[in-house]
Amino acid sequence: MAVASMEKDAINTEDDLHLNNSFGDAGLISPDKEDISRILTVPFSGRIRGGMRPGKKIIIMGIIDPEPDSFHISLNCGHSEKKDDEELTDVALKLSARFTDRQFLRNARVSGKWSEEEAPIAYFPFIPDQPFRIEIHCEHQRFRIFVDGHQLFDFYHKVKSLLAINMIRIVGSLQITKLG
16 A cells, blocks of 8 residues: 655655655655555555665555455656656566566666666465555665565665655556555
8 A cells, every 4th residue: 555664755756746754663654645545546656755775665465356366566766757768767676476476576777777686585475365564674785575574585775776666556466554
């Protein structure tokens, strides 16, 4: 649903809707609107207020579709309204879950060039029609990714300006129930 981070940071939808802390916990932020289903519709695009920095984390909770193909979560630098310019946007981290070959891939795009995909994982953590919780922890040198409380892998920063990482995009075979 909503992505939250430490302290007063929040992620806003592209409509720049105001998010509030509905549980009194800085890690869980819910939209201050009645029509939550519209706000968290996939594909989802939101702004990471203040960009990323060491110590900040993003939490994505949701449910995998009953017959999933794939889903992608990307942390981007900036946002463009023009489709042509979108291909030039740096992608600090792209997570790609592919169900047919049970892969959870990650890579980045800097100056228009994709890095080599990193594929090794101990196990594929996603189950069709089941809930999940992904945590992306930003550290000085890397992102540390947890799924359902288990550390799955690290991804070393390719984009060096963490503050420039200010957008999140989520697409594919899932429903978002909370972003924090």
